[in-house]
Structure formats: C-alpha cells, structure tokens
Amino acid sequence: MWSFAVKRTGTTAVTLLAASVIIFAFIHVVPGDPIYVLLGDTATSDQIDALRHQLGLDQPIIVQYLHWAGQALAGNLGRSIFFQAPVLSVIADGAETSTLLALITIVWVALIGVPIGMVAAVRHGTWLDQGLSGAAMLMASVPTFWVGLYLILIFAATLGWLPSSGYPSIFDGGLGNLRYLLLPSLTLAAPNAALILRLTRASMLDVSREDYVRTARAKGIRPWQVVRRHILRNALLTVVSAFGFTFAALLSEAVVTETVFALPGIGRLVVQSILRRDYPVIQGVILVIVVIYLVTNLIVDLSYRFLDPRVELQ
Amino acid sequence: MSRANIATWLAPFFARPIALAGLCVLVAMVVAAIFAPSLAPYDPYAIHPMIRLMPPDAAHWFGTDQYGRDTLSRAIYSARMALLIGSGVVFFALITGIPVGVFSALFPRLGHVLMRMVDVLMAFPSLLLALGLIVILGPSAANSILAIGAGYMTTTTRIIYGLTLRLRAETYVEASRSMGSGTIWLVVKHILPNLISPLLVQASFVFAFAQLGAASLDFLGLGAPPDIPSWGNMLAESRTFITRAPWLLTFPGMMIVLTAFSLNLVGDALRDRLDPRFRQVFGGEG
Amino acid sequence: MLSVRNLSVSLGPETAPVDIVSDVSFGIRKREILGLVGESGCGKSITSLAVMGLLPQPGPRIRTGRITLAGADVTQLQPWQRVEAGHGHIAMIFQEPMTSLNPVRRVGDQIAEAVRVHDGIRGAAALARARELLDMVRIPDAALQLSAYPHQLSGGQRQRIIIAIALACRPQVLIADEPTTALDVTIQIQILGLLRELCNRLEMSILFITHDMGVIAQLADRVAVMYAGRIVETAAVDDLFGYPGHHYTRGLMDCMPARNLGVRRLPTIPGQAPQPGTIAAGCAFAPRCEAVREVCRVAPPPRLRVSEEHEALCAFPLNGGRPA
Numbered sequence: 001m002w003s004f005a006v007k008r009t010g011t012t013a014v015t016l017l018a019a020s021v022i023i024f025a026f027i028h029v030v031p032g033d034p035i036y037v038l039l040g041d042t043a044t045s046d047q048i049d050a051l052r053h054q055l056g057l058d059q060p061i062i063v064q065y066l067h068w069a070g071q072a073l074a075g076n077l078g079r080s081i082f083f084q085a086p087v088l089s090v091i092a093d094g095a096e097t098s099t100l101l102a103l104i105t106i107v108w109v110a111l112i113g114v115p116i117g118m119v120a121a122v123r124h125g126t127w128l129d130q131g132l133s134g135a136a137m138l139m140a141s142v143p144t145f146w147v148g149l150y151l152i153l154i155f156a157a158t159l160g161w162l163p164s165s166g167y168p169s170i171f172d173g174g175l176g177n178l179r180y181l182l183l184p185s186l187t188l189a190a191p192n193a194a195l196i197l198r199l200t201r202a203s204m205l206d207v208s209r210e211d212y213v214r215t216a217r218a219k220g221i222r223p224w225q226v227v228r229r230h231i232l233r234n235a236l237l238t239v240v241s242a243f244g245f246t247f248a249a250l251l252s253e254a255v256v257t258e259t260v261f262a263l264p265g266i267g268r269l270v271v272q273s274i275l276r277r278d279y280p281v282i283q284g285v286i287l288v289i290v291v292i293y294l295v296t297n298l299i300v301d302l303s304y305r306f307l308d309p310r311v312e313l314q
Numbered sequence: 315m316s317r318a319n320i321a322t323w324l325a326p327f328f329a330r331p332i333a334l335a336g337l338c339v340l341v342a343m344v345v346a347a348i349f350a351p352s353l354a355p356y357d358p359y360a361i362h363p364m365i366r367l368m369p370p371d372a373a374h375w376f377g378t379d380q381y382g383r384d385t386l387s388r389a390i391y392s393a394r395m396a397l398l399i400g401s402g403v404v405f406f407a408l409i410t411g412i413p414v415g416v417f418s419a420l421f422p423r424l425g426h427v428l429m430r431m432v433d434v435l436m437a438f439p440s441l442l443l444a445l446g447l448i449v450i451l452g453p454s455a456a457n458s459i460l461a462i463g464a465g466y467m468t469t470t471t472r473i474i475y476g477l478t479l480r481l482r483a484e485t486y487v488e489a490s491r492s493m494g495s496g497t498i499w500l501v502v503k504h505i506l507p508n509l510i511s512p513l514l515v516q517a518s519f520v521f522a523f524a525q526l527g528a529a530s531l532d533f534l535g536l537g538a539p540p541d542i543p544s545w546g547n548m549l550a551e552s553r554t555f556i557t558r559a560p561w562l563l564t565f566p567g568m569m570i571v572l573t574a575f576s577l578n579l580v581g582d583a584l585r586d587r588l589d590p591r592f593r594q595v596f597g598g599e600g
Numbered sequence: 601m602l603s604v605r606n607l608s609v610s611l612g613p614e615t616a617p618v619d620i621v622s623d624v625s626f627g628i629r630k631r632e633i634l635g636l637v638g639e640s641g642c643g644k645s646i647t648s649l650a651v652m653g654l655l656p657q658p659g660p661r662i663r664t665g666r667i668t669l670a671g672a673d674v675t676q677l678q679p680w681q682r683v684e685a686g687h688g689h690i691a692m693i694f695q696e697p698m699t700s701l702n703p704v705r706r707v708g709d710q711i712a713e714a715v716r717v718h719d720g721i722r723g724a725a726a727l728a729r730a731r732e733l734l735d736m737v738r739i740p741d742a743a744l745q746l747s748a749y750p751h752q753l754s755g756g757q758r759q760r761i762i763i764a765i766a767l768a769c770r771p772q773v774l775i776a777d778e779p780t781t782a783l784d785v786t787i788q789i790q791i792l793g794l795l796r797e798l799c800n801r802l803e804m805s806i807l808f809i810t811h812d813m814g815v816i817a818q819l820a821d822r823v824a825v826m827y828a829g830r831i832v833e834t835a836a837v838d839d840l841f842g843y844p845g846h847h848y849t850r851g852l853m854d855c856m857p858a859r860n861l862g863v864r865r866l867p868t869i870p871g872q873a874p875q876p877g878t879i880a881a882g883c884a885f886a887p888r889c890e891a892v893r894e895v896c897r898v899a900p901p902p903r904l905r906v907s908e909e910h911e912a913l914c915a916f917p918l919n920g921g922r923p924a
Contacts, residue, residue, distance in 0.1 A: 015430075015433055015437050019434050019438065022434070137579070138571070140578065141574035141577075141578055142526075142567075142574075143529045143530060143567065144526075144530075145529075145530065146529075146549060146571075149553065153556050153557065153560060153563065158557075211694060211696055212699065212701050215694065216702065217679055218679055218766075219769065220688050220714075220717050222680045229713070234702070234704060251439050252440055253530075255445070255534075256533065271534055275535070286442060289439065
C-alpha cells in the first residue's frame with residue numbers, strides 16, 4: 001500500500017511541477033513587457049530597477065523559473081499591483097469566504113445529490129426515476145449565475161429573507177453571518193448536485209448488474225438490505241472519487257458565484273484582478289488553486305485504499 | 315447517407331419523445347440563427363429611449379431593456395453567437411483531440427508522453443484555464459472559443475484515446491495490421507468510422523456545456539463585447555435592473571437553459587444507441 | 601420436489617411478448633440430479649433464473665406457468681419473498697465464480713449473511729455455522745479462510761465458497777448454472793464430485809445446467825434437452841445416451857468429441873438455432889433436421905413417449921414413440 005501511496009504522490013508532484021512551469025510562463029506570455037506586467041503602468045523607475053535586479057531578467061529563463069519556484073515555495077508569490085501588498089496575504093484575505101463557501105456547497109451536493117441518486121436508482125424505470133433524472137439533467141443545463149440572480153430576485157429583493165451580497169466574517173459577527181452564504185452555496189450546489197445525482201444513479205445501476213449482487217439476492221435477503229450491504233459500498237467508490245473532480249469544478253464556478261453575490265472571496269478576487277490587470281494576483285491565485293486541486297485529488301485517491309481492499313494489490 | 319442509416323440515427327429519438335422535442339428545439343434554434351434578420355421583429359441594436367424597460371406586451375413579447383432595445387430580437391440574434399461559440403468549441407476540441415488521441419493510442423511511447431501533457435492541462439480547473447487564456451489573448455468572442463475549447467480539448471482527447479485503445483484491441487485491426495497495412499490506412503479505414511457515433515455524443519455534450527461556459531465569460535465581461543447580442547451579455551446587463559425588469563433576467567436565461575437542456579437530451583439519446591463498449595467511456599447511465 | 605409446469609418467459613411489451621422460453625415442463629425428485637442441456641442461447645439460464653425467482657427487473661418475465669417447490673407455489677416470488685413465506689429452501693450457484701462474490705467484504709461475512717437469513721442466528725453462532733459449511737465444501741483451514749477477501753482466493757476456492765453460501769440456505773433444490781465451465785478441468789472434476797457427494801449426504805436435488813454432454817453423462821440421473829426455448833427431450837441418462845428420441849439430441853451426441861475419437865473432422869449440426877420470435881409455425885428444429893418432413897414445418901410437434909419416462913417433442917422420433 002505504501003508503494004502505491006509513494007507512486008501516486010510522486011505523480012502528483014511531477015504534474016504540479018509541470019503545471020508550475022506553465023503558470024510561471026503566464027507572466028511572460030501576457031502581452032507586454034514582464035516588468036510592466038508585474039508592476040503596472042505607474043511603476044517608478046526605482047521600482048523597475050529593483051524588480052529587474054530581483055528577478056534577474058537578463059538571466060536564462062530556466063534560472064528565472066527556479067528563482068520564482070523557490071520564492072513560491074517560501075510563500076512569496078509576488079506583490080499585488082492594486083493592493084501594493086504581498087499576493088499571498090491578499091489571497092489569504094479571501095480564503096475564509098471561499099473555503100466556507102466551498103465546504104457548505106459540498107455538504108449540499110452530498111446531501112442532495114447522493115440520496116436522490118440512490119432513490120432514482122432503486123426506483124429504476126419508474127416515473128419517479130425518469131422525473132428525477134430529467135430534473136437532474138435540467139439542473140445541470142442551467143448557468144450558475146442565472147440561478148444565483150434568480151435566488152437573489154426571489155429571496156433577497158422580493159421576500160427580503162436573505163441578504164443579497166457581501167459576507168461579514170463569522171469571526172466578527174458570529175455564526176449568524178453564515179446566512180450570507182446560504183444563497184451562494186445553493187447556487188453553486190445546484191448543477192453539481194445534479195451531476196452527482198446522475199453519477200450516483202448510474203453507478204448504483206451498474207453495480208446492481210454485477211454478479212455478486214445476484215448472488216446476494218439469491219440468498220434471500222430483502223431488497224433494501226441488498227442495496228445497503230452490497231450495492232452502496234461499491235457504487236459509492238465511484239462517487240467518492242468524483243467528489244475530487246467536483247471540488248475543482250466548485251473552485252472554478254465559485255468565480256462566477258462570488259461575483260454575482262459580491263462575496264469577498266478568492267473567486268471575485270480573480271475577476272477583479274483580471275479587470276484591473278493585476279497580473280501577480282492572477283498568477284498567484286491560479287497557482288494556489290491548482291495546488292489545492294491536485295492535493296485534494298491525491299487525498300481522495302489515497303483514501304480509496306481504505307475503501308477498496310483490492311487496491312493494495314496494485 | 316442511405317435511408318437505413320438515417321432511420322437508425324433517428325430511432326432513439328422516437329423511442330423517447332422528450333429527446334425528439336429537444337432535437338426539434340435545436341433545429342428551431344438553428345433556423346432562428348440563420349434567419350434572424352427575417353424572424354426578429356425589431357433591429358436588435360436600435361435604441362428607443364422612450365420605451366425603456368417595458369414589460370412584455372403585444373408589441374414586445376419579451377419586453378425591452380434599459381436602452382429600449384427589443385429583448386426578443388436580441389434573444390433571437392443571440393442564437394447566432396450561441397451557435398458560433400458552440401460549433402467553434404466542438405470543432406477545436408475535435409481538431410486537437412482526434413490527432414492527439416488517436417496517435418497516442420496507436421503509438422504507445424509517444425502516447426505516454428502526450429497523455430501526461432494532457433494530464434498536466436487537466437490540473438487546471440476548466441473555467442480558470444479559460445480565464446487565464448482570456449487574460450493572455452484578450453477578451454473577444456473568438457478568444458472565448460479558444461479559452462473554453464482548451465478545457466474540453468483535454469476530456470475529448472482522453473475519450474478518443476480510450477476509444478482508440480479499445481478499437482486497437484479489436485481483432486480485425488490486429489489482423490489488418492499483420493497484413494502490413496500502413497498506419498494512415500488503418501486510421502482512416504478502421505478507426506475513424508467507428509469514432510463517429512461516440513464523437514457525435516461527445517460533441518452534443520461539449521456543445522451544451524460550451525453554452526454555459528460562454529455565458530459565464532460573457533457575464534463576467536470577458537467574452538463577446540457587450541453590445542453584441544448574446545444571452546450572457548444580456549444577463550450581465552440585466553443585473554442592475556433585476557427588480558425593476560425581471561423579464562430581462564428570465565428570457566435570456568431560459569434560452570440558455572433550453573439550448574443546453576436540448577443538447578443534453580440529444581446527447582443522452584444518442585449515447586443510448588451506442589455500442590455498450592463505448593458507452594462505458596462516457597460513464598453510461600443504465 | 602421441484603415441479604415446473606408450462607413455464608413461458610417472455611420479453612418485450614405486454615401487447616406483443618416474445619417468448620424466449622416456451623412451455624417448459626420438468627420435475628425433479630428428491631436426491632435426483634436433473635441435467636438441463638442445450639447450446640448457448642437456448643434459454644436454459646433464463647429458465648433456471650425464473651425457477652429461482654431471480655429474473656432481472658426490468659427484463660424478461662414469466663408469462664405463464666407454475667413453479668412448485670415441495671408442494672408450494674413459488675412462481676412469481678423472488679427469493680426474499682419465498683423466505684418470508686417459508687419456502688426458501690432453494691439455492692443457486694453460478695457460472696462465474698470470479699465475479700460472484702462481493703469484492704469488498706470478507707468471505708466469512710458473506711456466508712454468515714446467508715446463515716442469518718435461513719437459520720435466524722447471528723454473530724458468533726452464524727460464523728461458527730459458516731465454518732461448518734466451509735468444512736462441508738472441503739475448504740482447508742476454514743478458520744483462516746473466513747476472514748479472507750475474495751480476491752485472495754482461486755477460482756475453484758471461490759466456487760466452493762459460493763456452494764457454501766448456497767448450502768447455508770438448507771436447500772432442498774440446488775440449481776447449478778454451468779458452475780464448472782469457467783474452471784480448469786482438474787478443478788471441474790473436484791467440484792462435480794463435491795456436488796454428487798452433497799446431493800447424497802444432504803438429500804438434495806440438483807438442477808444442473810450445462811452445454812457439455814460429457815459432464816451430463818458423468819453426473820446426471822435424468823436429462824432434459826433444450827432447444828430454442830423448448831424442452832425437446834427428457835429421459836434417464838442411460839436411456840438418452842442409449843437410444844435418443846429427438847433428432848437434435850442425436851445430433852448433439854454425434855458431435856461429442858468422445859464419440860469421434862480418431863475422426864479427422866468433427867461432425868456438426870448444420871445451420872443455426874433460431875432467434876426468439878423468429879420461429880415459424882411447426883417444429884423449431886425443422887430447418888436443421890435431417891429427418892424433416894413436410895408436416896414438421898407446418899404443425900407444432902406433439903410430445904410423444906419413447907419409453908418409460910422418456911419423452912420427445914417430435915412427430916417422428918427415433919426409436920418409435922407413442923403419445924405421451
């Protein structure tokens with residue numbers, strides 16, 4: 001099992017390395033002199049000279065990359081043009097919002113998608129199943145920001161039950177402030193829950209066709225026991241690994257959702273930085289998100305081992 | 315295409331009426347896009363300050379926006395953008411995915427390297443990748459195609475890779491190879507024809523999700539320029555007025571949902587018709 | 601013990617069903633092994649699943665017929681319903697031992713699960729009984745194997761586990777659907793021997809399904825031959841091999857390698873078995889029968905008696921025949 005873990009971690013590290021090269025190249029590929037890209041148009045000549053020296057832009061590109069990578073590992077991701085502050089601290093400011101949003105959303109996705117998917121699978125072929133599957137496909141066809149805007153229209157603007165924008169920290173105002181994340185998390189959760197629903201359903205149907213499920217039925221145990229003891233565990237393996245991918249989709253789509261709800265998170269930071277041409281921040285956020293995504297997938301893959309005793313033979 | 319072929323392609327739609335409805339919607343959309351100038355009651359760009367923000371009525375079925383432009387006409391013209399982006403993304407995904415996927419499967423050593431590169435690209439969540447590319451290339455409709463296409467290029471390549479591997483293992487391919495057929499011949503005669511059905515399914519889904527991606531980019535102001543009619547742009551503009559003019563929110567959104575949903579239905583119906591071996595590659599739904 | 605009467609299983613819409621098993625009838629006595637033999641696709645597996653109550657849903661369904669187990673009608677009941685009604689003493693073992701066990705649960709648990717259902721005991725008592733069953737199927741080191749996972753066992757061992765699970769149901773009838781086809785010949789002999797022994801010891805009846813006439817010759821007491829969803833001949837095994845009544849059976853035996861030692865080319869039956877729903881009026885085997893006559897193509901064949909307990913579904917059976 002350890003050799004599997006080591007191999008898998010190694011693969012992740014290599015992928016991360018390759019991705020980091022691409023992210024590093026970002027600054028150099030963006031139109032314009034890298035110096036102005038990093039400092040903005042209003043840079044003073046002193047700043048320019050300092051940065052030029054610091055980055056060693058006359059050095060071969062490999063050295064520049066190594067320098068950047070080293071700095072990144074140490075936590076120095078550059079300096080935001082707009083905020084005139086270290087990129088990492090700017091990102092960290094948005095971390096609380098985005099993390100909470102992601103966590104709450106994942107909970108919705110799991111609570112809604114998995115059980116309903118199971119119901120649809122168990123009632124395979126009935127009107128209920130067709131209705132649920134159709135509804136899921138419909139939900140997956142809806143743009144998240146539209147759901148968000150509609151939720152704002154109904155619950156915030158018309159009914160006034162929930163706030164439509166912003167997010168004061170729970171550390172300032174207490175857990176009650178989580179209600180600011182209710183609509184955004186539901187918005188983000190909708191299409192993802194739909195996909196997880198369909199995946200759960202498909203996975204359960206596939207497993208229910210396996211020979212060992214037939215053996216289980218032949219024993220004479222009741223249908224719901226067959227589902228619980230034989231189908232679920234195997235079907236959920238696929239679903240669990242899909243959560244890793246879902247997490248990445250969440251990180252992406254949060255960009256739009258945070259914009260719609262004006263949440264002070266990393267997603268909105270990216271969009272604003274793009275509009276403000278704050279390239280160091282853009283680069284920093286992409287790097288952070290890619291790292292999170294790869295690490296999350298690694299954890300999911302490794303936890304597979306505890307769920308599936310066959311994996312140790314690989 | 316012979317009559318028998320067309321019949322087999324259409325069969326899954328008659329089995330499932332809702333998929334047929336989806337197909338009809340798509341056909342209607344294509345027609346609307348092509349004949350937009352004749353179908354739209356008003357000029358989508360014409361500004362009429364006197365009738366700004368009017369709710370839907372007999373003269374303006376979808377109401378008017380903050381510049382007095384007819385929402386219905388803009389929505390119809392937006393179908394063009396939707397079609398353009400969708401086709402562009404699908405085309406891009408296929409044009410890159412087919413060569414890379416097929417040759418990776420046929421030449422394992424090269425394939426190993428190429429697939430690892432695809433893996434690296436997949437480390438970037440798709441919208442983030444799109445945003446990054448937009449930053450580098452600049453916001454425009456054409457660049458939206460490339461930006462969104464890059465995200466689907468990876469999944470399409472993997473799917474084609476998987477399909478070709480399966481096809482390669484087919485005995486007749488082995489037999490053909492042993493008779494000394496060249497690789498190009500092999501690809502053209504044996505592999506590509508078998509890829510058509512699964513790729514059609516993949517194309518439907520990519521087209522569907524490209525709509526959502528394009529709408530998101532437009533909404534963020536990073537896609538097509540704001541005055542060009544597109545559903546995403548219309549939604550972006552509606553944001554300030556959602557309480558005063560909710561119809562500006564409703565109709566463009568419904569169009570996006572209708573399009574994406576229809577495409578998904580069509581893709582599903584086509585997938586059910588696929589050879590079960592291929593269905594697995596898509597994560598078949600029993 | 602087990603009686604199947606006029607069983608028909610069909611596919612397709614209610615208004616236009618297509619029979620894949622048509623009017624099948626047979627019976628098995630206590631301690632008797634009935635071999636159900638036929639080529640792939642003839643409907644023997646579906647028949648066995650129907651008898652067991654395991655037809656996949658949605659899918660083929662029993663259109664007509666009656667299945668009686670020890671006098672009780674269990675026709676449309678699934679296994680769990682049979683257990684609830686007290687008629688659950690029938691078990692089945694399958695063809696693919698490699699995939700017939702749940703990969704993420706220990707083998708002992710899987711046997712104990714069946715024990716819990718049929719004996720009503722739990723926990724340690726159930727595991728103890730599971731051990732007993734493992735001994736019964738000749739698995740060495742039973743205690744150790746209880747905590748093994750299926751992927752740690754060989755094909756032959758897995759099949760024995762599956763037999764153990766079947767035995768936990770205290771079956772009066774055991775259905776064995778080609779249990780040795782996927783195994784090595786040496787293991788095959790062991791498993792067949794085990795089944796024969798269990799049949800005697802436990803007074804169990806066995807419905808043994810196979811396409812291998814050689815296995816039938818070794819193991820079965822009586823044989824039913826199936827073709828195109830119909831039973832075309834039933835007889836005691838010696839009678840069947842000695843003087844077959846149906847032309848299809850004759851053809852099958854002529855093709856047996858054991859009967860063709862030294863022959864360069866194995867004889868075959870020309871043509872192919874018909875697809876369900878494409879059988880025209882008359883005898884299903886008519887297109888391929890070497891003794892076919894005009895009336896065979898037109899009228900459905902009668903069930904004629906060839907001799908004591910020996911019937912053939914043929915208008916002109918070999919070796920004479922009187923109305924059954």
